[in-house]
Amino acid sequence: MQGRFVLFCVLFLFIGIVLTVAFIVRKAINTQPMSLFLASTLLFLTWYLLLSGGAEGSGVYWTYSISMLMVLLAGPKVGSIYMGLYLVISSVLILGPFTFVYNYSHPEAIRIITSSFALYVLILTSEWIRIGSYAVISETSENHRYLANTDPLTGLLNRNGIMVALKEKGIQQSAIMVMLDIDCFKSVNDNYGHDFGDMVLMRLAKLLKDNVKGGDLTARWGGEEFLLVFYDISISATESLIRKIKDEFANIIFHHNDAAISVTFSAGVAIFNEISAFEPVVKLADERLYQAKAMGRNQVVADELQLVIMQEAQV
Numbered sequence: 001m002q003g004r005f006v007l008f009c010v011l012f013l014f015i016g017i018v019l020t021v022a023f024i025v026r027k028a029i030n031t032q033p034m035s036l037f038l039a040s041t042l043l044f045l046t047w048y049l050l051l052s053g054g055a056e057g058s059g060v061y062w063t064y065s066i067s068m069l070m071v072l073l074a075g076p077k078v079g080s081i082y083m084g085l086y087l088v089i090s091s092v093l094i095l096g097p098f099t100f101v102y103n104y105s106h107p108e109a110i111r112i113i114t115s116s117f118a119l120y121v122l123i124l125t126s127e128w129i130r131i132g133s134y135a136v137i138s139e140t141s142e143n144h145r146y147l148a149n150t151d152p153l154t155g156l157l158n159r160n161g162i163m164v165a166l167k168e169k170g171i172q173q174s175a176i177m178v179m180l181d182i183d184c185f186k187s188v189n190d191n192y193g194h195d196f197g198d199m200v201l202m203r204l205a206k207l208l209k210d211n212v213k214g215g216d217l218t219a220r221w222g223g224e225e226f227l228l229v230f231y232d233i234s235i236s237a238t239e240s241l242i243r244k245i246k247d248e249f250a251n252i253i254f255h256h257n258d259a260a261i262s263v264t265f266s267a268g269v270a271i272f273n274e275i276s277a278f279e280p281v282v283k284l285a286d287e288r289l290y291q292a293k294a295m296g297r298n299q300v301v302a303d304e305l306q307l308v309i310m311q312e313a314q315v
Ligand SMILES: Nc1nc2c(ncn2[C@@H]2O[C@H](COP(=O)(O)OP(=O)(O)OP(=O)(O)O)[C@@H](O)[C@H]2O)c(=O)[nH]1
Pocket: 153, 181, 182, 183, 184, 185, 186, 187, 189, 193, 194, 195, 196, 197, 198, 201, 222, 223, 224, 293, 297
């Protein structure tokens, strides 16, 4: 304010603009237009400080921050266009014979331009390095997440993966859980070998993937056990779907040397909703699965025992 009323007004106006933009950006979904607007506004402020000299020629010191601001607000590509424009126009104005420009000496004007350019190149380089490192870290973290949540043999979610998926989805409405186990899988392995057993597991996983769509979940719960979770589908529709998959799987003929082999599975179905804890429902599905095994295998058991689940959940 000490005799610099115009400078004061300009700086005060820009504070107002920056605060307004910051307020709007907090509410905006797409922040890019506002960032570009802010970058352009700050470019004009920088020009003003450079060309007017600010307070006793100290305006130029503040212009160096434009290199960082352009990269932050406009990104390396658009920021480079803005900086290119800034450097070219500034060079013409401070090196030319313009009376409205602060009186920089020729060597000083050259140093302002070259040091601004050098600073921008350094900041741009560090930004490219940062972007590269971020991409590598994101990819590594994504790979770790995938490995932690996926069964390597079948490509389905593993036990951890389905727990994470259930937590993310939440149980907003009633959902149905199916526990499914291949029958006499030990003898399949013993008679035809572990590789053959693996092939059966992969074939069943593919059949499940083909039949369980949308937001419903399919996981390899462990060994030869699979866990499915269905949303937005009734228990009777789930039961019919599982029976259909069961029949399709039983009709697949696997070949080993000259032998033609068919394999079956058994399943237990249980329903849960927002008041049910996860473990009691898994336990109920598991109990029904073993009922199915006890009934001679190649069966699906899906009684509606909602009351029992609710009681178990409360315990
Ligand atoms: N090939 C293969 N076998 C596996 C894998 N994981 C577990 N198994 C085998 O699955 C078999 C499971 O056997 P059991 O738990 O006795 O069950 P089962 O023979 O299917 O008998 P029921 O469940 O009563 O029908 C064991 O022999 C395990 O070695 C796997 O990734 N690959």
